[in-house]
Amino acid sequence: MRPYTYAAARSVGEALERAGDGSAYLAGGTTLVDLMKLEVVSPAHVVDITAVPLRGIRRGPRGLFIGAMERMADVAGHHLVAEPYPVVAEALRQSASPQIRNMATIGGNLLQRTRCGYFRDPATPCNRREPGSGCPAVDGHNRSHAILGTSDACVATHPSDLAVALTALDARLSLRGAGGERTLRLADFYRLPGGTPHLENELRPGELITGVTVPALPWARRSTYVKVRDRRSYEFALCSAAVAVHVKGGVIREARVAAGGVGTRPWRLPAVEEALRGRPMRTETFEAAVAHAADGARPLARNAFKPALLRRTIVRALVHLAG
Amino acid sequence: MEEQSQDDGVSRRGFLLTSAAAAALAATAENPRPAAAAATAAPAEVVEVALEVNGKARTLALDPRVTLLDALRERLDLTGTKKGCDRGQCGACTVHVDGRRVLSCLTLAAGLGGKAVTTVEGLAEGDRLHPVQRAFVACDGLQCGFCTPGQVMSAVALIEEGHAGSEAEIREYMSGNICRCGAYQQIVQAVRMAKEEA
Ligand SMILES: Cc1cc2nc3c(=O)[nH]c(=O)nc-3n(C[C@H](O)[C@H](O)[C@H](O)COP(=O)(O)OP(=O)(O)OC[C@H]3O[C@@H](n4cnc5c(N)ncnc54)[C@H](O)[C@@H]3O)c2cc1C
Numbered sequence: 226m227r228p229y230t231y232a233a234a235r236s237v238g239e240a241l242e243r244a245g246d247g248s249a250y251l252a253g254g255t256t257l258v259d260l261m262k263l264e265v266v267s268p269a270h271v272v273d274i275t276a277v278p279l280r281g282i283r284r285g286p287r288g289l290f291i292g293a294m295e296r297m298a299d300v301a302g303h304h305l306v307a308e309p310y311p312v313v314a315e316a317l318r319q320s321a322s323p324q325i326r327n328m329a330t331i332g333g334n335l336l337q338r339t340r341c342g343y344f345r346d347p348a349t350p351c352n353r354r355e356p357g358s359g360c361p362a363v364d365g366h367n368r369s370h371a372i373l374g375t376s377d378a379c380v381a382t383h384p385s386d387l388a389v390a391l392t393a394l395d396a397r398l399s400l401r402g403a404g405g406e407r408t409l410r411l412a413d414f415y416r417l418p419g420g421t422p423h424l425e426n427e428l429r430p431g432e433l434i435t436g437v438t439v440p441a442l443p444w445a446r447r448s449t450y451v452k453v454r455d456r457r458s459y460e461f462a463l464c465s466a467a468v469a470v471h472v473k474g475g476v477i478r479e480a481r482v483a484a485g486g487v488g489t490r491p492w493r494l495p496a497v498e499e500a501l502r503g504r505p506m507r508t509e510t511f512e513a514a515v516a517h518a519a520d521g522a523r524p525l526a527r528n529a530f531k532p533a534l535l536r537r538t539i540v541r542a543l544v545h546l547a548g
Numbered sequence: 549m550e551e552q553s554q555d556d557g558v559s560r561r562g563f564l565l566t567s568a569a570a571a572a573l574a575a576t577a578e579n580p581r582p583a584a585a586a587a588t589a590a591p592a593e594v595v596e597v598a599l600e601v602n603g604k605a606r607t608l609a610l611d612p613r614v615t616l617l618d619a620l621r622e623r624l625d626l627t628g629t630k631k632g633c634d635r636g637q638c639g640a641c642t643v644h645v646d647g648r649r650v651l652s653c654l655t656l657a658a659g660l661g662g663k664a665v666t667t668v669e670g671l672a673e674g675d676r677l678h679p680v681q682r683a684f685v686a687c688d689g690l691q692c693g694f695c696t697p698g699q700v701m702s703a704v705a706l707i708e709e710g711h712a713g714s715e716a717e718i719r720e721y722m723s724g725n726i727c728r729c730g731a732y733q734q735i736v737q738a739v740r741m742a743k744e745e746a
């Protein structure tokens with residue numbers, strides 16, 4: 226690990242003041258400390274925000290607000306989350322391990338970095354880590370990589386399960402920087418890699434995520450998160466699906482579908498949602514609706530199974546919600 | 549978990565430390581790595597941290613890069629907490645901070661001012677083992693024993709969290725602790741036994 230100076234902030238103002246060129250905020254540390262050890266990131270200054278009161282899980286006029294410093298375990302177990310938004314609680318409970326969920330925060334989770342082995346190994350090239358150095362994953366070990374939203378410069382997936390659930394629910398981020406506050410749809414926050422995979426999102430230097438708002442969506446009580454992975458637990462998704470349906474009289478009125486493990490960012494599937502709308506809630510509908518889920522996908526040498534896996538994962542989530 | 553003294557009076561840990569130091573010296577002589585050079589050249593910042601470890605007040609002056617795991621093992625001589633992967637992937641380093649189980653390898657010690665840390669050394673009361681420790685002994689919940697301190701710390705927390713309801717739940721909530729020897733069956737049994745006693 227490279228040397229850095231360390232300071233703990235007690236308020237948002239103090240955190241913003243202490244942040245500067247080459248600084249990094251420390252929340253749960255489960256991404257940052259790991260990547261500093263690997264020397265994938267080497268900030269000159271670490272600003273510890275664990276004492277900054279970005280807390281609270283509460284219902285407001287615009288939906289459910291979750292403070293950025295709330296821990297994954299506490300959010301997963303909270304009744305204001307688990308009852309109205311099962312998809313969020315299930316995504317969190319299937320993330321990482323109990324120990325990590327006790328440490329990791331909602332803000333940090335949304336800013337975690339890709340698990341691509343080349344990104345994590347500074348001895349290899351990686352356009353995301355070192356712009357212009359190349360992407361060995363395109364022709365290398367790419368079984369776990371993305372098939373949607375990829376470019377010749379980068380095929381890494383976004384690894385957060387929570388982000389997939391929040392994308393399905395159209396959540397908004399509250400951000401606070403030196404220039405004031407702003408809000409952004411999570412869907413507009415993550416960038417596609419294109420030719421600049423090192424620019425991962427819209428966060429400005431020194432800006433803080435202060436919280437997430439999940440819009441009120443009464444029918445999201447009928448929602449679920451299905452995660453397919455190489456191990457039963459404590460493993461990232463090969464493919465996942467966050468699905469919510471509004472069913473009335475056996476007919477699907479509204480649907481939300483987003484996928485993880487397949488895209489360079491959390492992947493909303495509006496075409497699948499559209500194909501579900503107005504159809505009976507049964508397997509034939511599901512099979513037909515997912516037929517085009519992977520349209521435009523660019524499978525790689527070792528992950529040609531992913532388009533079919535994506536379709537099956539969404540169907541499994543829908544079957545679960547039908548049952 | 550006391551380290552055993554060997555016949556020549558050199559503990560295994562003492563021997564390992566000496567060998568590691570010798571290896572490090574050899575590495576610097578033959579192959580001075582630029583990263584290591586930069587680390588020594590930079591003005592070393594020191595952060596002072598006052599925390600409680602197993603009920604005792606401790607004050608440490610630390611490089612801000614030091615993890616809780618390294619502080620426990622290298623500074624406080626509490627070597628019960630194990631370093632498996634040092635990357636958050638195995639659970640061997642599990643300890644409790646303010647009563648919650650966390651990974652000490654991904655926790656910076658600098659941020660622990662005012663916190664209470666419990667390690668596996670802090671579970672027993674004198675010679676009387678914690679019920680979870682007794683259950684691990686009774687059920688043979690280990691083979692090589694390297695993962696055991698982490699398993700025990702996780703199991704203690706899991707029972708308090710109320711996540712030891714069924715075998716499936718125990719397996720899921722113990723999944724953050726990998727056992728290379730594959731003693732899982734007996735570990736699950738031990739957790740069930742300890743839960744019944746609790
Ligand atoms: C072994 C392992 C397995 C895992 N498995 C999964 C999994 O299955 N699913 C999953 O979703 N995740 C998984 N994770 C990732 C884990 O969820 C993230 O590491 C964690 O959520 C990051 O949160 P943190 O609070 O620890 O962030 P930190 O490490 O503290 O921070 C992460 C990044 O976000 C920045 N940051 C943090 N908070 C803020 C804020 N409020 N404002 C601005 N910037 C901020 C930091 O500067 C840093 O760049 C796993 C991690 C490990 C180590």
Ligand code: FES
Pocket residue numbers: 630631632633634635636637638639640641642651652653654
């Ligand atoms: S040593 Fe901390 S998780 Fe492996």
Ligand code: FES
Pocket residue numbers: 689690691692693694695696726727728729730731
């Ligand atoms: S007993 Fe050997 S690793 Fe678990």
